[in-house]
Structure formats: structure tokens, C-alpha cells
Amino acid sequence: INVNNKTFLVDTNKSDFANFFSYFCQTCLSFHYEYEFEHHEDELKPTTWFAVHGKLGNINGVIIVDRSLQHKLGGRNIYYYWLVYFLLFSLICTGIIYYYNTRHDLQKMLIAGCKKNEFIPYYQPIMSLDDEMQGLEVLVRWKLSDGSLLLPAYFIEVAEKMAVIDEITLKLIQKVQSDFKQYASNNKKVIFCAFNLTAHQIENKSFINLLIDKLKDEKRFIPSFEITERQHFDNLAMAKANIRRLQDQGYQVKLDDAGTGYGGFSYFMDFNLDGVKIDKMFIDVIGVDDVKVEVLNSIIMMAKRLGIDIVAEGVETQQQVDFLRKHNIDYIQGYYYSKPVPFKDLNFDN
Structure with missing residues (x-):
């Protein structure tokens, strides 16, 4: 995970991926592919592949997919493609909801603070x-x-x-x-x-x-x-x-x-x-x-x-x-x- 220029490697076999995924949902709003599947397979290192990059304010987050999943993605497995799309959609929706809830909470806090x-x-x-x-x-x-x-x-x-x-x-x-x-x-x-x-x-x-x-x-x-x-x-x-x-x-x-x-x-x-x-x-x-x-x-x-x-x-x-x-x-x-x-x-x- 890359957060504010500090990098942390995530081993999905050992770490609590659910906590990481929850954190990433809460801090990301917009996304793009860091690498295209077809053009960068030779450049991928054994344990890391940057799949999704998100940004909200000064916070940056990156999902790091392990090698087994990148091979399946490289093999054009349609189910894993849909998994990535579902993750993207979930992240975007969660980010938008988080953004508007935070903004609404700030509005209520401003009114209370003024009182x-x-x-x-x-x-x-x-x-x-x-x-x-x-x-x-x-x-x-x-x-x-x-x-x-x-x-x-x-x-x-x-x-x-x-x-x-x-x-x-x-x-x-x-x-x-x-x-x-x-x-x-x-x-x-x-x-x-x-x-x-x-x-x-x-x-x-x-x-x-x-x-x-x-x-x-x-x-x-x-x-x-x-x-x-x-x-x-x-x-x-x-x-x-x-x-x-x-x-x-x-x-x-x-x-x-x-x-x-x-x-x-x-x-x-x-x-x-x-x-x-x-x-x-x-x-x-x-x-x-x-x-x-x-x-x-x-x-x-x-x-x-x-x-x-x-x-x-x-x-x-x-x-x-x-x-x-x-x-x-x-x-x-x-x-x-x-x-x-x-x-x-x-x-x-x-």
C-alpha cells in the first residue's frame, strides 16, 4: 500500500486483507489502472502488481495483487475480470458515500460550532x-x-x-x-x-x-x-x-x-x-x-x-x-x- 509516499507491502495470504480493503474504500474516490494487462507483464515483479490507484486529497492508496491473481488476470479469466470491475465499482460507490457523509457531518458540526x-x-x-x-x-x-x-x-x-x-x-x-x-x-x-x-x-x-x-x-x-x-x-x-x-x-x-x-x-x-x-x-x-x-x-x-x-x-x-x-x-x-x-x-x- 502506498500512503503519502510511504510504501507497505501486503501479503494477502498472511495479513488481514479485509481491514486493508475497508481502509482503502474509505480513503479513495477516483481510480485508474496503473498498468494495462497486455503491455506490462514482463515488467511485473514477482510479488507486486499495482492494479488500482485511488486518490482523495493528499491520501494515496494502491491495491497490490499477489502473483497468483495476476497470472489469472493475465490468462484472461473472465471471472477475475468481473471481480476487478466489481471491486472498482464498490470502491467508487463507497468513496462517494463516504465523501458526502463526511461533508454532511461537517455541515452539522459547523452549525453546532457556531451555536x-x-x-x-x-x-x-x-x-x-x-x-x-x-x-x-x-x-x-x-x-x-x-x-x-x-x-x-x-x-x-x-x-x-x-x-x-x-x-x-x-x-x-x-x-x-x-x-x-x-x-x-x-x-x-x-x-x-x-x-x-x-x-x-x-x-x-x-x-x-x-x-x-x-x-x-x-x-x-x-x-x-x-x-x-x-x-x-x-x-x-x-x-x-x-x-x-x-x-x-x-x-x-x-x-x-x-x-x-x-x-x-x-x-x-x-x-x-x-x-x-x-x-x-x-x-x-x-x-x-x-x-x-x-x-x-x-x-x-x-x-x-x-x-x-x-x-x-x-x-x-x-x-x-x-x-x-x-x-x-x-x-x-x-x-x-x-x-x-x-x-x-x-x-x-x-
Whole structure:
């Protein structure tokens, strides 16, 4: 069995094949033949023949058929062909059922987690070129009942397709406001705080009304918003009107993940945005690929000509910082300064 690049040989005469088969069913969703029967018989080693390969996420599994079965398959025994087809069909059906049951369970867990107030904010500093904190990006974490934390990668895609994402966002804002009460009593500097919004939230007039109402009297931080290019807008006119309403309240709206999604830079023409966040994939080419870095230069040049703020995210090295300072962008965000942390671990003196 090959699982995450680690190989385990299975002797079907000795090991518990039923347990292996059950595990394989639960972790595989799509399949293909690794070798065709007719063309690779001379290449097969004495004890292994890769018959079926499956993949779900980062998990890879391989059924290893013993030599006696591969000879029978090679002999064109029709019953063994049907056995392979039956196994394939069973694996696919089991994988699909497992996938949808898992997704349904996650949806129920998200609803329950929201009711229990389990979603909490983590903060990543956004720094000026002279290494002073100018703002924070609010990033959601799911704190389970046992105290463990789930990163957004495990749940955010499902949450964004459910109405529960609106409640999560509003509760995050409420918790940020609570965090800043203790900060405001000891500090006079007001920084901006960036919240992520989905395309559906931007298009939802009722949600934008709730957002504005919750933030209308906020003086401890300056709210701002980031919309991602990874999601598709269904109603550009409504999105444009709601972005304008947020901007009329004095809130900046920036494009996150610029250059990686649906809209391209047409969003700047459609929405009259206040800034752009350069995705980590463009930052990673600094000092590595002189050809690809020209794409980064083009993004920076375009943003400067539009007169909008430029934030570079995913910055991790001194070389990247030096490059961005040389190009005089506005803000830098990334592990070079800090990973996302709880509010109590922030250093507002920088």
C-alpha cells in the first residue's frame, strides 16, 4: 500500500486483507489502472502488481495483487475480470458515500460550532516599510471543545457555501471589538483591522446592512475589508453598490489573492477598489525566477498607476523584504514578521 509516499507491502495470504480493503474504500474516490494487462507483464515483479490507484486529497492508496491473481488476470479469466470491475465499482460507490457523509457531518458540526461560539479570531500584523504595525488581518480559527484548533483549510470552503458563514463573520467582528476594548485603554494609536468577505456576502444587501450597523460606532480600530478573487460574483451590479456603501462609511475595500482567481484585474474597473493584496505565489518568485518576477513588477506598476494601496502577503525572507522596500510598496504581511496569533500575543509596540 502506498500512503503519502510511504510504501507497505501486503501479503494477502498472511495479513488481514479485509481491514486493508475497508481502509482503502474509505480513503479513495477516483481510480485508474496503473498498468494495462497486455503491455506490462514482463515488467511485473514477482510479488507486486499495482492494479488500482485511488486518490482523495493528499491520501494515496494502491491495491497490490499477489502473483497468483495476476497470472489469472493475465490468462484472461473472465471471472477475475468481473471481480476487478466489481471491486472498482464498490470502491467508487463507497468513496462517494463516504465523501458526502463526511461533508454532511461537517455541515452539522459547523452549525453546532457556531451555536457554541467556537470560532475565534487570530491576527496577523500588517507592517509598514519601516517595520511599524499599521494594521491586522483577522483570520478565523475553529477552537474545538477539547481545546484543539482547526485551520480554515479544513472547513472554510464548506462554510462559505452555507449561510453559517455570515454568522461566523459577525461573531468574529464582535470578538475583535471585545479584544480591542482592552487594547484601547492602554494605547492611543488606531490601526486598521481587515476582515475577509465572500462574494455572496458582498452581494447580500441584508448582510451588508448588519455589517454596517455593527461597526457604525467603532472607534477603537478602523475596519477594512478584503474580497477574494477565488470566488465568482453572480450579481456585479449589487456587489458594486454594496462595495460603494462600505466605502461611503469610510471603510477601505481591497482585492485579496490578486491575479489568482476569476476576475483578474477587471475587478479594479468594476469596483473601484482601494487596494490590492499581492498573493504569496508572486512573492515566492523573488530571487528565484527572474522571468516570473516580471509579473510581480507588472502588478506593482499597475497598482501604483491606479493610486491604490499595495499589500504584499506571504513574505518570509529578508530578500523578499528588501525587494519590496526597493519597489516602495505600502505594506508587508507574512511570517517574516509574525504568524497569525491570538490577540494577547500581539506586540503593538512594533
